[in-house]
Amino acid sequence: MNKTFSRFRLRSVAAVIASTLAATAAWAVEPFTVRDIRVEGLQRVEPGTIFASLPLRVGDTYSDERGSAAIRALFELGLFKDVRLDVSGNVLVVIVEERPTVADVDFVGTKEFDKAALQKALREVGLADGRPYDKALTDRAEQELKRQYVSRSLYNAEVVTTVTPIERNRVNLTFTVTEGDSARIREVRVVGNKAFSESTLLDLFDQDSGGWMSWYTKSNQYSRAKLNADLETLRSYYLTRGYLEFRIDSTQVAISPDRTDLTVTVNITEGEKFVVAGVKLEGNYLGREEEFKSLVTIKPGEPYNGEQLTDTTKAFTDYFGTFGYAFARVESQPEVDRTNNRVTLTLKAEPARRVYVRRVSIGGNNRTRDEVIRREFRQYEASWYDGDKIKLSRDRVDRLGFFTDVNVETQEVAGSPDQVDLTVTVAEKPTGSLQLGAGFSSSEKVSFTFGISQENVFGSGNFLGLQVNTSKYYRTISLTATDPYFTSDGISRTFSLFHQTTRPYYTVDGDYSLVSEGGSIKFGVPFSEVDTVFFGAGLERFTFEPGTNVARFTPQAYRDYFQCTTNAGGLINCSENSKWGIPLTIGWARDDRDSALVPTRGRLQRANVEWGVGGDLKYIKSSYQYQQYFPLSKQYTLALNGEVGYGKALGGNVYPIFKNFYAGGLGSIRGFEQNSLGPRDGITEAALGGTKKAIFNAELSTPFPGAGNDRTLRLYGFFDVGNVFTERTGQSDLQWDAQRKLRASVGVGISWISPLGPLRVAFAKPVRSQKEDDFSDPAHPIYKDRMQSFQFQIGTSF
Known part of the structure; x- marks a missing residue:
């Protein structure tokens, strides 16, 4: 490898020759009779390590065989x-020369892997700081590094090891990697x-020959693990039909001579298509056969479905x-009638023995307290x-x-066949977030945003x-604190305090503003494992500041409400x-x-009622939201x-x-400006919102072109x-017709789980x-929509 390696090879050969000569001398x-044993040449190894390994003790008889x-x-x-043995009278002298110790392991040229990941891989083959240096161990380390790169389709990766001796019989190891291009x-x-x-x-495959988005999905980079997953998907596709x-006979991966291209060939045998003739239960079902039969999802007369069989045995x-x-244990035993292509499935059950949980242990929670995890458990210790x-x-x-x-x-x-222990292992993730931001514009000059939150405080x-x-348009400061287990029964408590000032985006110097401030307390009561009911109360104050500007810049609705x-x-x-x-x-x-x-399946429901008492x-405000997700296939x-x-x-208030x-924009009706729908002030055209809201969205999610099945x-x-919508009071027939008119839009968008959070971009066309604007009376609201074809937002949920 280099001159340093040559010196170590010579020393190794010398060590073998020396040991052979020593053995010959010993013979x-x-x-x-050994009267004493002395050890010479030790630097870091403890003498006790020598004496513990020697098959000789003081008082033993020394012989050629025992010396060897x-x-x-x-x-x-x-x-x-x-290692050499010397004899001085009746004293046995053990003379050793220690191997160098690895002082440091470093990597040069590694871009595909973090150094910590490579160091962990080398520790698994026995090479790490503080361990004895061994040339054979270094060779294994090089092979392990190459194996790591092959797993990332980097077949041309080269590794060169440099060994640098330093003081106190130590060496530094440097692995210089030339990664090359991935296959x-x-x-x-x-x-x-x-x-x-x-x-x-x-x-069905996540791996393919690539497309224009392969730079992002890396779907054309070969991975054995991904290929195995694709093969399982292929097998499941056939078994569910x-x-x-069906069987996969072989999988051939051929690499080009320059190690830059791969060809993957999957050889399969489909077999015949079978229909389920019937399902039988055998074994011990605890006298609850009818209850178990209700769990069977396999339907006679339909094609055999391996997924239904797996679901049924798991349900059992x-x-x-x-x-x-x-x-x-539940085993399925198929009885195949190849003449008629029919199969009868027998589910044989053996419940074995009944057990109870002796202890629940928790591991991996270096930060989170045990009680935070234990209070979520519904399986208790010393229970069945x-x-x-x-x-x-x-x-x-x-x-x-x-x-x-x-x-x-x-x-x-x-020793206790009727007991089991449960071990809960968690991998913690950062639960705090810090947001810092600054912006500059000709109207606002400099504005700052700051946010800090911690979901798992201490x-x-x-x-x-x-x-x-x-x-300048939206100044706010808010503080929120939630204790999810305010009581031992799982009732949560949330405190919140806020102060905010809002101004219109078209504001001029001296224009109006609305200041809101207050606080609230809310309790969440779990009525079931999936249902939570929230109760709360608050204190709020809203102050309208008309400013010093002329009346034509202040909405009439605000002047009427605050009696201006x-x-x-x-x-x-x-x-x-x-x-x-x-x-x-x-x-x-x-x-x-x-x-x-x-989300790809399931539903979300939320209902809320706010009552000003x-x-x-003095008012009541209620809302209800329903979301439903239907998995049409793996891709849609x-x-x-x-x-x-x-x-x-x-x-009478x-x-x-x-x-x-309010409605309009992402999370509502796309294609219209955010929160712009509904009536507008007849003078300033400011959006006023309404006392009623109705929104419906339908969305079909598909793979991004060239991105494969990347979700x-x-x-x-x-x-x-x-x-x-608002009440009809004071509106003309023309205004009333415009208000009742539903807005609608169609479009396409992109959803990306970015490092900054969920990002959604929409291109919409109002239909x-x-x-x-056909309304001539400026004293009443108008209905003139503001369209916006391109919209994006980070964090929007629908």
Whole structure:
């Protein structure tokens, strides 16, 4: 490798020769009784290590055979490159030369891997700081590094090792890596298919020959793990369509001579298509055969479906688990009639023994307290094993959002066949976020935003968040704190305080503003494992500041609500520019989606009622949202969303204008400016919102062209319809007709789970809108929509 290596090779050869000569010398010594043993040449190795390994002790009789055995035992320690025995009278002298110790391991040229990952890989083959240096170990380390790069399709990676001796018999190891270019998949073939076209089968694969988005998806970079996953997908595709005897005969990966291209060929045998003739149960079903039969999803007369069979056997074992039988076995035995292409399935069950949980242990939570995890568990210690409760417990811990992975393993207790231990292993993730931002514009000059939140404060499971925004148009500061286990029964408590000032975007110097401030407390009561009801109360004050500008820059609706008049100079005076109230809230939520970021199945429901019971604000405001996700296939998902809202003043009061509903933009009706739909002020054209809201969205999510089945980057098409509405009071027939008119849009968009959060971009075209302003009375609201074809937002959910 270099001159340094040559020196070490010579030393190694010298060590072998020396050991051979020493052994020869040892054999020439006449047997004698060992009176003392001395060790010479030690630098870092403890003498006790030598004496513990020697097969000789003081008082033993030394012989040629025992001398040879002593030399072999010391060499087997791997700590010495030379071992000799010398005899001085009746004293046995052990002379050793220690191997160098690895002082540092470094890497040069590694871009594909983090150094920490490579160091971990080398530790697994025995090479790490502080360990003895061995040339053979270095060779294994080079092979391990190359293996790591081959796993990333970098077949041309070269590794050169440099060994640098330093003081105190130590060495520094430097691995210089030339990574080269990764091998690309040039072609993927499926051979032997008859029932389905090759293109249909290749569409199931995550790996392919690449497209224009391969730079992002890396779908054309070969990975054995990804190929195995694709093969399982292919097998599942056939087994769910009746091909009981489908098999993958071989998988051939051919690499080009220059190691830059790969060809993957999958050879299959489809077999015949079988229909299920019937399903039989055999074995011990605890006298609950009818209950188990209700769990069978396999339907006679339909094609054999391996997925249904797997689901049924899993449902059986899970159901056995609810009665404490943690080790129940359920086997499927097919009886194949190849003449008629029919199969009868026999499900044979053996519940084994009933067990209870002795202990629940938790590991991997370096930050999060044990109690935060334990309080989510519904399987208790010293209780009968219950599979449903264990799964529910795992899901509840996972839904905390503090961990990237949650696993629950069951171990038998030695000597106690009726007991098991549960080990919960979690992998923690950062739960805090810090947001800093600054902006500059000619109108705002410099504005700053600051946000800090921690979902797991000091490992307690509590939430604490602070948001600050210094924008000229939207200044706010808010503080929120949540204790999810305010009581031992799981009732949560949330405090929030806020102060914000909003101004119109078209503002001029001295224009109006609305200041809102207050606080609230809210409790969340879990009525079931999936249903939570929220109760809360707050105290709010809203102050209207008309400013010093002329009346033509202030919406008439605000002047009417705060009882403002205009003097001779065009300035506004308000007799009641401050309103305060006590809102009570009650809400309900149920969420069984499979993912909060990229859902493909399940539903989300939310309902909320806000009731103003005190002060100047007497009203009721209610809303309901329903989302449903339908997995049409592995690639396509249909999502439906509906929202309705209704607000009404109580006791002869006027409904607070700042409690209105708004619509338009991302998360609502795309293609229109954000929160711009509904009536506008007849003078300033400011959006006023409405007391009623109705929105419906339909969205079809598909793979992004060239991105394969990557779910972090998706293309979607959508149809949105809806609007916000107000009461008819004071409106002309023309205005009333425009208000009742639903707005609608169609378009396409891109959804990307970016490092900054979920990013959604939409290109929309309104197909139903109010484009012309035909209303001549400026004292009343107008209905003239503001369109916006391109919109994007980070964090939007629909």
